Amino acid sequence: xxxxxxxxxxxxxxxxxxxxxxxxxxxxxxxxxxxxxxxxxxxxxxxxxxxxxxxxxxxxxxxxxxxxxxxxxxxxxxxxxxxxxxxxxxxxxxxxxxxxxxxxxxxxxxxxxxxxxxxxxxxxxxxxxxxxxxxxxxxxxxxxxxxxxxxxxxxxxxxxxxxxxxxxxxxxxxxxxxxxxxxxxxxxxxxxxxxxxxxxxxxxxxxxxxxxxxxxxxxxxxxxxxxxxxxxxxxxxxxxxxxxxxxxxxxxxxxxxxxxxxxxxxxxxxxxxxxxxxxxxxxxxxxxxxxxxxxxxxxxxxxxxxxxxxxxxxxxxxxxxxxxxxxxxxxxxxxxxxxxxxxxxxxxxxxxxxxxxxxxxxxxxxxxxxxxxxxxxxxxxxxxxxxxxxxxxxxxxxxxxxxxxxxxxxxxxxxxxxxxxxxxxxxxxxxxxxxx
Numbered sequence: 001x002x003x004x005x006x007x008x009x010x011x012x013x014x015x016x017x018x019x020x021x022x023x024x025x026x027x028x029x030x031x032x033x034x035x036x037x038x039x040x041x042x043x044x045x046x047x048x049x050x051x052x053x054x055x056x057x058x059x060x061x062x063x064x065x066x067x068x069x070x071x072x073x074x075x076x077x078x079x080x081x082x083x084x085x086x087x088x089x090x091x092x093x094x095x096x097x098x099x100x101x102x103x104x105x106x107x108x109x110x111x112x113x114x115x116x117x118x119x120x121x122x123x124x125x126x127x128x129x130x131x132x133x134x135x136x137x138x139x140x141x142x143x144x145x146x147x148x149x150x151x152x153x154x155x156x157x158x159x160x161x162x163x164x165x166x167x168x169x170x171x172x173x174x175x176x177x178x179x180x181x182x183x184x185x186x187x188x189x190x191x192x193x194x195x196x197x198x199x200x201x202x203x204x205x206x207x208x209x210x211x212x213x214x215x216x217x218x219x220x221x222x223x224x225x226x227x228x229x230x231x232x233x234x235x236x237x238x239x240x241x242x243x244x245x246x247x248x249x250x251x252x253x254x255x256x257x258x259x260x261x262x263x264x265x266x267x268x269x270x271x272x273x274x275x276x277x278x279x280x281x282x283x284x285x286x287x288x289x290x291x292x293x294x295x296x297x298x299x300x301x302x303x304x305x306x307x308x309x310x311x312x313x314x315x316x317x318x319x320x321x322x323x324x325x326x327x328x329x330x331x332x333x334x335x336x337x338x339x340x341x342x343x344x345x346x347x348x349x350x351x352x353x354x355x356x357x358x359x360x361x362x363x364x365x366x367x368x369x370x371x372x373x374x375x376x377x378x379x380x381x382x383x384x385x386x387x388x389x390x391x392x393x394x395x396x397x398x399x400x401x402x403x404x405x406x407x408x409x410x411x412x413x414x415x416x417x418x419x420x421x422x423x424x425x426x427x428x429x430x431x432x433x434x435x436x
């Protein structure tokens with residue numbers, strides 16, 4: 001069903017220009033907004049999921065396990081691929097355009113009453129919590145946007161926090177170094193609550209242990225670090241299910257990852273792999289996966305686009321092999337690197353490379369190329385466009401995706417060249433980290 005004009009108007013009102021300097025440094029505004037909406041978060045049993053990689057997959061897996069036990073499960077996660085409505089799910093289905101439109105009106109009225117301007121993520125999180133409370137879900141599985149301590153999702157009164165592997169990402173917003181990033185993530189720990197974490201580096205482990213002790217939280221680490229796709233997400237989801245439903249057996253179901261995460265597609269003799277990974281760990285995982293899947297076969301064509309705040313060289317380095325050919329391209333939005341910038345930052349030494357002006361052109365050309373193994377990676381925005389170009393979505397969803405990107409591109413323009421944000425640790429309260 002095609003989204004209405006009222007829906008796109010509501011979406012446009014809920015997407016605000018990005019101002020890095022306005023990245024929240026408290027939850028005061030979010031709490032005020034939720035109070036103006038009748039505190040829907042207090043009617044929810046919720047789990048929050050933070051970390052650097054695998055948050056969306058972990059959220060999806062946990063929702064599937066809980067849903068298998070005949071519970072009513074809501075899931076709020078991001079980013080989306082094609083429709084903004086993907087971020088709001090109930091028992092696996094998206095929020096309808098009509099429900100989103102009505103929810104947006106309620107959120108904006110509440111924000112006006114509370115005197116809160118609200119960021120894009122704050123307004124949408126409030127909509128999600130209100131909608132899920134209205135639907136009387138048994139569990140709400142909530143994925144963090146950025147960081148944890150001051151993320152809007154942390155306003156939910158969750159009883160369990162899940163931490164996926166923590167890496168140096170969004171460093172320009174989270175204090176500039178891994179220790180500060182870890183402290184932001186640790187801010188998700190509920191007082192006297194439960195925390196389940198993937199295996200972490202020694203420094204991150206120490207920080208999480210210190211924060212858990214300070215909050216009186218019960219912290220459990222899972223096994224050794226693994227690099228297999230989905231292995232960590234599955235471990236975390238199963239451990240979370242056992243923590244939430246200790247008297248029940250873990251459902252013996254096949255867990256299905258969300259689209260765009262190691263998604264495979266066969267078409268006209270070509271094998272496609274679509275994955276939105278963009279961190280150093282993701283690059284290592286992908287290189288290992290390709291070696292195992294394509295040993296001795298034809299070279300891989302790697303179509304790559306990345307955003308400016310990503311560690312391009314660290315992602316590309318494990319994939320820099322004569323067996324791979326790179327097509328550097330770009331995606332819509334102010335944060336995207338141009339193909340030339342991407343090539344310069346990649347530090348590519350061994351693989352061949354070409355520059356393709358747009359993601360659409362790269363996807364279309366890949367379909368008629370001589371390559372039989374095509375990898376689309378580095379950005380979920382790129383994966384989304386590739387999925388649309390190779391026919392994995394309906395015409396209606398493709399049109400919704402086009403209009404959604406137009407709204408986002410128009411609104412999400414940085415308005416300050418530099419911002420200053422802080423490390424949340426008490427010992428560095430007087431220090432500041434610059435954001436470029």
